[in-house]
Every structure is written in C-alpha cells, then in structure tokens.
Amino acid sequence: MPALIAIRGLRKAYVMGDETVHALAGVDLDFQQGEFVAILGPSGSGKSTLMHILGFMDTPTEGSIVFAGQEVAKIEPDLRAWYRSNRVGFVFQSFNLLPRLTVLDNVALPLLYRENSDPVANAAAAAVALERVGMSHRLDHRPSQLSGGERQRVAIARAIVGSPSIIFADEPTGNLDVKNIDRILDLLGSLIKEGITVVLVTHDLAVAEKAHRVISMRAGLVQEDRTR
Amino acid sequence: MKLLDRIRPAIVNGLRELQANKVRSLLSMSGIILGVASLVAMVTVVQGMVGNFRQFVDAMGGIEKITVTREQLPKEQEHLAELSEGITMRDVERIRKTVPLVDNISPEARVGFERVIIDGRETSTYVTGVTADYLPVAKRWVDPGFGRFISDLDVLNMNDVIVLGSAVVPELFGANVDPVGKVIKIRGRRFTVIGVLNNIEGTGMQIRSANSRSSGGSWRWRNSGALIPVSTAQAKFIGNDRLSGLGLRIGDADRLHDAVEQTERTMLAGHKGLRDFAITTNEQTLEDFRKTEAAFKLSLGGVAGISLFVGGIGIMNVMLASINERIREIGVRKAVGARGSDLFLQFLSEAAVISVVGGLIGLVVSMGIVALMNYILMQALPTGAVATLDWLIMVQGLAFSVVVGLVAGVYPALRAASLDPIEALRHE
Numbered sequence: 001m002p003a004l005i006a007i008r009g010l011r012k013a014y015v016m017g018d019e020t021v022h023a024l025a026g027v028d029l030d031f032q033q034g035e036f037v038a039i040l041g042p043s044g045s046g047k048s049t050l051m052h053i054l055g056f057m058d059t060p061t062e063g064s065i066v067f068a069g070q071e072v073a074k075i076e077p078d079l080r081a082w083y084r085s086n087r088v089g090f091v092f093q094s095f096n097l098l099p100r101l102t103v104l105d106n107v108a109l110p111l112l113y114r115e116n117s118d119p120v121a122n123a124a125a126a127a128v129a130l131e132r133v134g135m136s137h138r139l140d141h142r143p144s145q146l147s148g149g150e151r152q153r154v155a156i157a158r159a160i161v162g163s164p165s166i167i168f169a170d171e172p173t174g175n176l177d178v179k180n181i182d183r184i185l186d187l188l189g190s191l192i193k194e195g196i197t198v199v200l201v202t203h204d205l206a207v208a209e210k211a212h213r214v215i216s217m218r219a220g221l222v223q224e225d226r227t228r
Numbered sequence: 229m230k231l232l233d234r235i236r237p238a239i240v241n242g243l244r245e246l247q248a249n250k251v252r253s254l255l256s257m258s259g260i261i262l263g264v265a266s267l268v269a270m271v272t273v274v275q276g277m278v279g280n281f282r283q284f285v286d287a288m289g290g291i292e293k294i295t296v297t298r299e300q301l302p303k304e305q306e307h308l309a310e311l312s313e314g315i316t317m318r319d320v321e322r323i324r325k326t327v328p329l330v331d332n333i334s335p336e337a338r339v340g341f342e343r344v345i346i347d348g349r350e351t352s353t354y355v356t357g358v359t360a361d362y363l364p365v366a367k368r369w370v371d372p373g374f375g376r377f378i379s380d381l382d383v384l385n386m387n388d389v390i391v392l393g394s395a396v397v398p399e400l401f402g403a404n405v406d407p408v409g410k411v412i413k414i415r416g417r418r419f420t421v422i423g424v425l426n427n428i429e430g431t432g433m434q435i436r437s438a439n440s441r442s443s444g445g446s447w448r449w450r451n452s453g454a455l456i457p458v459s460t461a462q463a464k465f466i467g468n469d470r471l472s473g474l475g476l477r478i479g480d481a482d483r484l485h486d487a488v489e490q491t492e493r494t495m496l497a498g499h500k501g502l503r504d505f506a507i508t509t510n511e512q513t514l515e516d517f518r519k520t521e522a523a524f525k526l527s528l529g530g531v532a533g534i535s536l537f538v539g540g541i542g543i544m545n546v547m548l549a550s551i552n553e554r555i556r557e558i559g560v561r562k563a564v565g566a567r568g569s570d571l572f573l574q575f576l577s578e579a580a581v582i583s584v585v586g587g588l589i590g591l592v593v594s595m596g597i598v599a600l601m602n603y604i605l606m607q608a609l610p611t612g613a614v615a616t617l618d619w620l621i622m623v624q625g626l627a628f629s630v631v632v633g634l635v636a637g638v639y640p641a642l643r644a645a646s647l648d649p650i651e652a653l654r655h656e
Contacts, residue, residue, distance in 0.1 A: 057563060057649050078567050085565020096560045096653065100248055110564035112237055119237070158564065 002069065003030035004165055004197055005054060010063035010073075012049050012220075023049040024060065025220035031166070031199065034192045038200040038211035046220040048170065051201045055088050055168045056080040068165065085113050089159030089196075091188070093171035095151040097143035097158075103130065104139040107157045114162070129157040133187060149180030156187055166197040173207055185210045238574040242581030245550065256546035257586030259539025260629050264590025267532035268617070268625040269597035274524045276615030281517035285510050287428065287450055289366055292481040294330075294488055296474040296495065299506040312504040314470040317458075319498055323476065326494045329487040334358060334365035334475040337461040344400060344454065346412045351399040354453045355390075355414060356472075357461025359383050365475040368425050375408035375423030382422075383457045386464070390419040394427040395451035417464060419456065427451055484509060536628065539586070540636035543579050547640035551575065558644055559652025568645035575641035576634060583633020587626040594625070 012024040023046045031037060031054075041047040052058040054065070056072070057080070065073040072083065084090075089110075097106045107126035111117055130136050133153040143151055152172060159167045169188055173181040188198050189210060200211055208214050216224040246253045285291070298315055301308065320333050337357035343350055360380055363369055370377045370391070382389050392400075392407060401407050407421045428450045462469055478487045488507055495505055551558070558571060566574075598615055 052650050055563075078569075081562070081565055081567040081570075084563060090563050092653070096556065096563075098557050098560060100244055109561065113561075113565040113567065113570055117233060162565075 001032070003066075004033045004035075004068060005029075005031040006066045007054070008064045010050070010053065010065065011061050012046075012053065012058070013061045022220050024053070024063075027063070027220070027222055029215065029222065029225070031197055033165070033197055034195045036189050036192050036198045036200070036210075036212045038202060038208035038214045039217060040202060040205065040208040040214055041217035041223075042203055044219075045217040047201050047203075047217045049220075050217070051168050051170060051199065054166075054199070055090060056083040081113070085110055086162060087165045089162065089164040089167040091152070091155050091159050091167060091169040091172045093174040095143070095148075095155045095175070097151055097154060099143055102140050102142060103135065103146070103154050106143065106154060107161050109158060110162045126157070126161055129161040130154070132160065133157045147180075148176050149183060152176060152180070152184050153187065156184070160191065160194075160196070164196060166199060167191060168199050168201065170201045171203070172200070173202075173204070181207070234570065234573055235577060238577035239581060241574055242578035245578055246581060246585065249550070252546060252549075253582060253585075256542045257539075257582055257589065259535060259542040260583050260586030260632065261539075261590040261593055263532055263536035263539045263632070264587045264625045264629045265593035265597055266528075266535055267628065268591060268594035268621055269601070270528035270532060271525075271621050271625075272594070272598055272617050273601055273615045274521065274528060275618065275621070277524070278517070278521045281514075281521070285514050285517065286367070288510050288513065289475060289477070290481075291510050291514060292478050292484065293365060293510055294476040294478065294484070294491060295508045296476065296491065297506050297508070298470075298472060299504060301502060301504050305502055305504075308502060311500060312502050313499075315474060315505055316469050316471060319471075319474065319495060322494050322498045323474070323491060327476075327487060327490045329478050329480065329483055329490060330476045331479045332361040332364045332477040334361040334477075335458050335471045336362070336473050336475060337458050337466055337470070338472040339456070339461050339465045342414050342454075344396070344412050344414055346400055346410060349400055349402075351396060353393070353396050355461070355465075356453065356455055357458035357465075358455050359458050361477075362455065362475070365477040370423045371426050374426075375421070377423055378455060378457050383459050386459045387457055388417060388419045388460060388464075389422045389457065390414075391423045391425060391455040392421060393425050393451045393453045396454060397424055414454075415465070425451070425455075484511060536632045539583075539629070540632040543582055543586075543633055543636040544640060546582070547575060547579055547637055548643070550578070551640055551644050555647065555652045555655040558647050559649050559655065562647070562649035563653060571647075572641045572645035575644045576637045579633045579637025579641070580630060583629045583636075584626070586633075587629030590629065591622050591626060594622070 007029050010024050010027040014021045039047045053060050060073055104126050107129055108122040111122040133156050135153050173184055191198050202208050213227040320335050323330055323333055339355040341352055342355045343352050363377055377391055397407050410421045411418050492507055598617055
C-alpha cells in the first residue's frame with residue numbers, strides 16, 4: 001500500500017538576522033495510513049517545523065511531499081487551507097479553543113470553512129465527534145467551564161470532526177495531570193482504528209513510548225526511526 | 229461556499245463580539261453615532277429650511293414675477309424731483325402696450341394698516357387697492373363658494389367692495405360665518421364684502437403658530453390683509469393717482485431678463501428718463517436662498533463628514549485592538565482551515581456590524597436632536613419652523629455609516645487575513 005505521506009529531501013531554512021537556521025536539513029520519511037507515530041526530540045530539533053509543514057501551515061524551502069498521491073510541497077495558500085480543513089486535524093498543547101464559542105461551536109469550527117457549509121449538518125457532525133470523545137454532556141458549555149482534560153477532549157473532537165486522514169498532536173499532554181495524560185493518549189491511540197494516522201509531537205520520552213513508531217529528531221535530521 | 233454563506237456566520241460572530249465587549253464597542257461606535265445623528269439631523273433641518281425658502285419665493289409670486297416699486301431719485305437726478313410723478317396707471321397702460329412679454333400687470337396702491345369694524349367687533353389689517361390682475365400675479369384665487377374677486381367694473385366704478393384675507397374673517401365674524409354680503413367699515417366708509425381669498429398653508433416644512441389660535445403661522449401675513457379696487461383706494465383714501473408699485477407676471481420665465489429690460493426702458497421713457505422706480509425680481513431672492521442652502525450644506529456636511537471620519541478612525545482603532553487581542557483565535561481559525569479571505573470577511577463584517585448598529589443608534593439620536601431643535605425653535609420664534617425626518621435621508625445616513633465602517637474595516641481585516649498561522653498560534 002502506498003504511504004499516506006512520503007517526504008523526500010525536505011529542507012527548511014530560516015534567515016534570522018545574519019544567520020541562516022536550517023530547521024530541517026534533509027528529511028526522508030513515510031507515514032502509513034492508520035499509523036500511531038511519535039516524533040521525539042528536544043526543542044530546536046525541527047520536529048515542530050516538520051509538523052507545521054506536514055500540517056499545511058508552512059511550506060518547505062526544498063524537497064517533495066506526496067500526500068495521498070498528490071505533490072503538495074509548493075501549493076497555494078488557499079489550497080493549503082483546503083487541506084487543513086479537509087485532510088488534517090490539529091491538537092495543541094494549550095488546547096486553543098475559542099473562549100467565546102460553546103463546546104459545540106468550537107468543534108464545528110473546521111466545518112465552517114468548507115464548501116457548502118451547512119450550520120445544521122455541522123452541529124450534528126460536531127455532536128457525533130463530541131460523543132466519540134465522551135463530551136456529549138457539555139455541548140453548550142464554554143471552554144472556561146471545563147477542566148484541562150475535558151478541554152483537550154473537546155480539542156480532539158474538533159480535530160476529528162472533519163474526518164481527517166491525519167492528526168497532528170503537538171505536546172497534547174503538556175498541560176495535563178497524570179490521570180488525564182493516559183486518557184488522552186489512549187483516546188488518540190484509538191483513532192488509528194478508524195484509519196486515521198496520528199502523529200504525536202513531543203519531547204517527553206514517556207509519552208512517545210505510547211506510540212507504535214518513534215521517530216527521534218536532532219538538528220533538523222531524523223536520528224532514529226524505530227517501530228515497536 | 230457561496231459568499232452569503234460565508235458572510236452569515238461572520239455577521240453572527242460580529243454580533244457576538246459586540247455583545248462580549250459592550251462598553252468598548254459603544255465607545256468605538258460613538259463617533260459613528262454622532263456622525264450619523266448630526267448628518268441626518270442637519271440635512272433634515274436644512275432641507276426643511278430650504279423647502280421653506282422655495283415656498284416663500286413661490287408665495288412672493290414665483291420666479292416669473294417682476295416687481296416695480298417707487299424709489300427715491302438717484303443723487304444726480306435729485307434736482308428733478310418735482311418732475312417725478314411716481315408710478316401711476318399710465319405706466320400700466322404703457323407697459324401693457326409695449327412689453328408683450330408681460331401677461332398681467334397688477335397695480336397696487338397701499339392704503340395702510342386700517343381698523344376694520346363691524347357691529348362692535350373690529351380688527352386691524354393692511355388694506356391695499358388692486359385690480360382684477362392681482363390674482364394671476366400674486367398666484368392667489370377665490371375659492372368657489374367664497375364669493376368673487378374685484379372685477380374691472382368695480383375698478384371702473386370705484387365700488388366700495390372689499391375682498392378679505394382668510395385670516396381676517398374669523399377675527400371679524402367669528403368662526404363659521406359666511407362674510408360675503410356683509411358690510412364693514414373702514415375710516416367710516418362702508419364696504420361690502422364680496423369675497424374671501426384662498427387660505428395659504430405651508431407644506432413640506434410644517435409651519436406652526438405658537439399661539440396656534442389660527443393655522444398659518446408665518447404664512448399668516450399672506451392670509452391677512454384686505455383688498456379694495458385700486459381706483460377706490462386712490463380716490464377715497466390716498467387722494468392722488470399714485471401707486472405704490474406694480475406687480476408684473478410674465479408668461480415665459482426664461483425671458484425674465486428681456487422682460488425686465490423692456491419694462492425698464494418703457495418706464496424710463498414714460499418717466500422722462502427719471503429713475504424714480506426700482507425693478508426687482510424674485511430671481512435674486514431665490515439665488516440668495518440657493519447660496520444659503522449651498523453654504524449650509526457644505527458646512528454642515530463638512531461637520532458631519534468630519535465626525536464620520538472620526539467615527540471611522542474609532543472603528544479602525546477598536547478593530548486593530550480587537551485583532552491584537554485575538555491573534556491566537558486567528559491562528560486557530562487558520563489552523564482548522566480558514567483562508568485569508570474568510571478572516572478578511574469575518575473582520576470586515578465585524579466592522580460593518582459595529583457601523584450598522586452605531587448608525588441605527590445614530591438615527592435614534594437624530595430623532596431626538598430634531599425634536600430638540602424643533603422645541604428650541606418653537607421657544608425662540610413664535611412662528612417656529614418644524615422640521616420632519618425624511619426616511620430617505622435616514623437610509624442615506626445609515627448607508628453612509630456602513631460605507632465608513634467598511635472602509636475603516638479594510639485595513640484591520642487585511643492585517644488579520646495576512647497573519648501567519650504558526651506565529652499567531654505561538655502568540656501569548
């Protein structure tokens with residue numbers, strides 16, 4: 001089966017003052033459909049840059065990315081937005097829920113920016129996603145009325161509401177207590193049964209060990225890629 | 229996604245933001261509120277005044293009226309004062325023969341402010357001697373059922389007949405009394421009332437009388453007065469054949485200047501070159517009104533424009549502050565698939581919502597201002613002019629505020645649209 005994402009010779013360079021920083025210095029990786037992958041590395045290793053590029057939030061300086069058979073390394077901003085809306089989900093360390101929207105509206109947000117967006121259908125899909133993460137009882141609450149673990153579950157519901165191919169979770173457990181860490185990681189791990197590729201970005205080895213495959217990065221390069 | 233489908237959630241979002249930041253939104257709206265309120269209120273009042281001007285000019289006989297009045301001789305002709313015989317019926321005949329542009333000539337001989345008496349009741353009113361031509365020149369008439377006007381025969385026979393202004397009738401006879409046929413006394417002479425002039429009422433801008441005993445307000449002077457045959461006035465009151473002036477009505481207003489020129493030549497010829505008369509038209513009055521109108525519009529429009537400009541700056545300011553506060557939100561929206569254009573629309577809609585709500589509040593305030601100005605005018609002038617709000621002006625004021633809001637919202641919305649999602653998400 002061809003890889004969901006195949007990247008070759010991926011480079012990203014930033015100019016900072018007089019210096020050019022090579023955040024990615026030539027990365028080759030394949031991600032399969034339904035894989036649970038952790039990208040591990042200290043800060044500055046390039047793991048966040050890799051996530052942003054694969055998540056269509058940034059473009060590489062060089063190299064190729066084939067996403068579901070399409071070359072997407074150098075596509076237009078609006079097309080990148082389409083991919084973010086239709087193919088990708090994000091889970092952030094600080095949840096990033098919009099404080100003025102209800103839980104239901106927060107989860108429906110990605111659907112708002114799709115073609116032929118319909119408020120009723122969006123709300124229905126959001127309710128299903130919230131049920132999937134066990135948050136059906138909090139539809140009309142504001143994020144501020146939820147605990148950290150609950151907020152992250154809502155954020156996961158928002159990531160899966162659009163039936164994405166891949167979810168990027170950037171330190172999703174960084175702001176959570178031990179009890180909630182396991183719950184969130186189990187929830188993320190369970191998504192692969194639905195054929196979703198889950199990419200966990202973390203600097204915490206214990207968190208990374210939950211994944212089936214751990215990619216260690218250092219100085220913009222893949223240092224180790226092991227499947228358990 | 230259709231544009232409407234994209235705008236609808238953006239507007240809902242805008243209203244939500246407005247609600248979440250009530251005080252800040254109200255402050256940012258204040259400029260728009262004041263701008264729209266002053267624009268609508270001022271345009272309303274100015275339009276009311278201008279409408280009044282137009283009516284005034286029309287009441288003066290309109291643009292097609294030429295007035296010839298008696299005038300002091302100029303300095304260089306002062307030594308010929310004895311030769312001046314004033315304006316007389318001979319001038320009427322001369323103009324009638326030599327100025328074909330003139331359709332009607334109304335000679336007027338002012339008798340003065342006279343006591344008019346009937347059966348113990350009395351009132352004072354201005355009595356003027358006229359001919360049948362008074363009606364077309366003054367654009368007046370006698371309504372059917374209210375008698376008739378002075379005829380050529382009345383003038384020829386120096387009849388003691390009188391036509392009353394509609395405001396005089398109730399003062400002399402009380403309400404609901406038909407005065408036609410009644411006999412009244414002026415300086416001891418008995419006059420038979422033969423008719424009542426039509427009642428003039430202000431339209432467009434309502435005119436009210438403070439002591440609203442009778443309608444008419446500042447138009448009362450038009451409804452006041454009494455008219456007798458010019459020959460009667462000259463023979464029985466004035467004692468000579470002099471007229472106080474002539475009113476000429478020309479058929480073609482476009483040839484006003486020709487008519488004035490011809491009238492002047494005829495008058496000069498008849499008066500042996502003496503300039504003991506003056507010729508005026510309503511054109512100058514109308515022109516003055518037009519200038520006043522333009523000046524009002526410019527200055528008030530300027531004031532309203534400046535307040536709307538300030539209002540626009542207020543909106544832009546609050547939008548920029550709002551965007552700074554919501555950089556993370558922008559990042560999140562972009563991360564979940566919003567395009568730059570989606571965010572542009574969202575923030576532009578918020579600016580539009582602020583300006584529409586501000587504009588609507590401004591309209592309410594403008595109603596208050598107009599009511600207040602009417603109240604002040606009524607207090608200051610016994611015959612205050614009352615302006616009424618025109619929905620078209622209100623719609624224009626609202627549209628203007630929306631345009632200001634949209635223009636002010638473009639730059640902040642562009643900023644929001646161009647934010648880098650990664651940077652925005654990192655923003656603390």
